[in-house]
Amino acid sequence: MSAPKEVRLSTTPTDEAIADLRLGDVVYLDGLMYTAREGVYMRALEDKANIPMELPSQSAANFHCSPAARINADGSFDLGAVTATASFRFAKWLPEWMAKTGAKLIVGKGGMTSRDYKEYFVPNGAVYLSTVGYGTGALLGRGVESVEAVHWNDELGLAQAMWVIKCNRMGPFIVASDLNGDCLFERENAKIAENIARVYEGTKPAVLKRYGESDDRTDEVI
């Protein structure tokens, strides 16, 4: 058993640094990172609100995250634990978001499909970093040196607001896609698939089917 390779990476990474990443490498981040999920995407892309940061010069790292945090009465921020939320739900907005903001690192939970990677990650020179666990909220929280700003809290609420955090060796994250558009999770799925037939041996499909198992609505489920 070998320990994965560890890499320190800037949140405004060079093309070379991204090209050097391999599936399964463990990454620690330095620099500014912002949270953006459905609330921010809808506000910026559908409502056409001006994004309150200079992107990608300030940060090319988009974190699919809502922190466990509070805004104090004096306007300061306390941030406890930080973990990601599942990214597959954001595929609808990501191509436009990446084109608009130049994001190079999409950081979240569970990754995207290799089709997503090939269609719009690779052309943008971007890769996906997955959080670990999930989730190592306390470890990641330790990697947050400070909260620089919280944008759109009034409009979106704490959980959906755009948190701008300063990372200091924040991690661990795992490289889940590369510039070939290969997907770490799909690679693992393929290895596990070899064993599935054996595990299912002797089991049988349920007597009552459900739509979803058949998408033909002229079918019956019995």
Add this chain to the structure above:
Amino acid sequence: MIPIKLIQDTAETLMDKAAIEIPQDYLDGLQEAARTEDGDLSSFVLKAMLENYEAAKEDRRAMCGDTGVPRWFVKMGNDASVEGGMIALEAALRRATANATNGVPLRPNRVHPLWRTDHNNNVGIGAPEIEYGFEPEGAWIDLITVHKGGLFGTDYRMLFPSDGTQGIKRFYLDSLMAFGKRGLACQPAIIGIGLGGSKDICMTLGKRASTLRVVGSRNSDPRIAEMEDEFKELGNSIGMGAMGFVGKNMVIDCNIEVGYCHTGGMPMSVHAFCLSSRRAVARIHSDGRVEHRTDPDWFTPYQRRETIDWEPQQEAAE
């Protein structure tokens, strides 16, 4: 009479403990998993999680940034009474939830399903859930808080007697495969299975099996206990580990709870209590003593009773 202030103060402490301190039974289970895991990546993940629990306790910060959806299980001895009655108790639990959300801090996860309104305090319509149980004796009240993750790892299906044990296995495996890939279920998890009951109670049984029973506990019905062992083994033989990487630890334990159901059916639910299995318990006695523990001890013989009256069964057992 149990003072209402003591209930609220204890509830706030429980919120804090649940979010920050991994329960010992789950920790023991995960350490054993880390010891046996031989997949490179899944082994790395388990080690990182063990470090994370330490960091959370040292810093007194939540283990996971998604601090789940806080809920309460309240169990009362038959002789217990609460200052101000149950309305006051519900207000105290709602206030403790709101205060701890800001205090720990927790993530304000609870929003309106349609309008996405967020009160930033985890309180709203039906939130936090408060469920009740009773025991035949005692003047105490048990407060149990569970902050379970809310999105993945849970499913329900109406099976029928003709589906049999093989049908149950199939749906169990389907749930693990569907939500285990990419680690959506945040496994290795305590898997809870609900069998029987009406549709809603089937979900409740499975959720309670995953959240209100500790790792290593077994159902009091020896044949169900055997199924629990077998299902744990089955889940761990898929070849999938943490984050859906190749590995051998998917299920820290499997708990099954049953309830009587319609004679024609065999409803089944599956639930996964994740790598941050957040639960904390305290018993408050009428004399003001508070005892903290992590085992909810929910499924007592009384909770699993089959008879009309309780006393006859008690005598029969003696």
